[in-house]
Amino acid sequence: MRIQVRRTGGFAGIERRAEVDTAGRPDADEWHALAERAVAGGRGARPSGVPDGFSYEITVDGERVYAADPRLTAEQRTLISRVLKEGA
Amino acid sequence: MTTHGGSEPVFCTVVPPHVLDRLARNDDPALSGPARRTLLRDSELRARRRVTTEFRLAAAPAAKAPSDQPLRTIYDCAHGTDLPGAKVRSEGQDPGRDATVNRAYSGLGATFDLYLKAYQRHSIDGDGLPLDASVHYDEGYNNAFWNGEQMVFGDGDGEIFVDFTNSVDVIGHELTHGVTQYTANLTYYGQPGALNESMSDVFGSLIKQYSLGQTAAEADWLIGAGLLAPGVTGAALRSMKAPGTAYDDDVLGKDPQPSTMDDYVRTGRDNGGVHINSGIPNHAFYLFATALGGHAWEKAGQIWYDVLTGGELQEKAFFTDFAGLTVKAARERFGDGGDESQAVKKAWEQVGVRIL
Structure with a gap:
């Protein structure tokens, strides 16, 4: 499973993106469960966020959903921070 | 708009009116409530702007003149994401040990001062709106934002950014989003x-x-x-x-x-x-x-x-x-x-x- 996160906006307006490929990872099952729940809570269209809030695109095996601060689900928040931290 | 509870969804004013209309008719009060309040607030703002434009008058004066003193409250999210968090400093209290809290408090004061002394504006809404800010939002959070009601500041991750309360212009920037929301309400796109x-x-x-x-x-x-x-x-x-x-x-x-x-x-x-x-x-x-x-x-x-x-x-x-x-x-x-x-x-x- 390929999990991609793109974060745009924010006070600085600096974009960040990262990707995790779960193939061969020992914790792949955990990633899959987290990614599925994060996608289930996402929106099909870019939500209007708040001034200076981050907005996010989460793409899992080609399926893309959108989310924006401060209204993220707990799973989205966890997935986004893990992908941006551990991903390449 | 000050009636929003902390756990309710916040609808930024850039939500298109047709979406708000649909939400306002939703059976779920958690969705319809905030949307109805946003619509109500938007129509009040529009009316106020129209009055200001057509008659070159300020909006109807408040029954009681707003104070020349700010009404600040700082909350600590303790690295969580629930807003506003725990109240840690109220107006008039002495500085505490947390420098971030103290910087947020004085930054709110500096912002209130410029608007009042230079432009005779009483707070963000021109009517003495209490100024609320939450600090230590999330962990290593590289951002600060205005959520429609209050300011939110992250600590930065220490690698790219440090504490977002460090710059008084950042605090002023966030509060000015509030001023814009209450005045021209420029669409955020x-x-x-x-x-x-x-x-x-x-x-x-x-x-x-x-x-x-x-x-x-x-x-x-x-x-x-x-x-x-x-x-x-x-x-x-x-x-x-x-x-x-x-x-x-x-x-x-x-x-x-x-x-x-x-x-x-x-x-x-x-x-x-x-x-x-x-x-x-x-x-x-x-x-x-x-x-x-x-x-x-x-x-x-x-x-x-x-x-x-x-x-x-x-x-x-x-x-x-x-x-x-x-x-x-x-x-x-x-x-x-x-x-x-x-x-x-x-x-x-x-x-x-x-x-x-």
Whole structure:
């Protein structure tokens, strides 16, 4: 499973993106469960966020959903921070 | 709008009206309640703006004059994401041990001061709105934002950014989003969104200049100086004096701001480049303020404030609309053919914004 996160906006307006490929990872099952729940809570269209809030695109095996601060689900928040931290 | 509970969804005012209408009819009160309140608030704001425009009058005066003192409350999220968090300092309390809390508190005070003393505005809404801020939001959170009701500050991750309360102009920037929301309510997308961002940078910088007593020539015209972690190559996040030069770093990349319309960036990201193209009106303000000299908040800031709050600036205004209104405001306040209206025209010309 390929999990991609793109974060745009924010006070600085600096974009960040990262990707995790779960193939061969020992914790792949955990990633899959987290990614599925994060996608289930996402929106099909870019939500209007708040001034200076981050907005996010989460793409899992080609399926893309959108989310924006401060209204993220707990799973989205966890997935986004893990992908941006551990991903390449 | 102050009736929102902490756990309810917050509807930013950029939600299109047809979506709000649909939400307001939803059977789920958690969805319909906030949408109904937003619609109500929006219609009140529209009515107030119309009255201001047509009669050149301020909105109906409050029954009781608002106080000349701010009403500040700082909350601590303790690295969680529930807003507002635990109350840690209220108005009038002495500073505590947490420097972040103390900086947020004094930054709110500096912002309140500029708006009151320079423009006779009582707080964000002009009617004494209490000022709330939450600090220590999330873990290593590299951002600060205005959620429609309050400010939220992250601590930074220590690698790219440090504590977002470090720069008083960042605090002023966030609060000015509140002022814009209560006045022109510029749509947070594309050119009106870049104008919205620019208002926050302009008044954020003026709050810093006012608190330091600087003239336009003495000011650094930087946004977010002191926000970049040691090791990042850059002075700040944005430069109004020289957009595009604030940072150039191997991790952060290069400051993408243009200073003139020739380099306007068309993009769907970042709400249509709101933090990118704001460089153009930012630079126009800088050129105007430095051409006039002296304290930038007195004349240049006054003209920008007149346009932002005057009732004629439309929610979907483009740069050229805003520019035209600044020339009009300069004439109205300082006379036709004066230095001010000539200087403001020239500033817009220099950044390539046509005045129709």
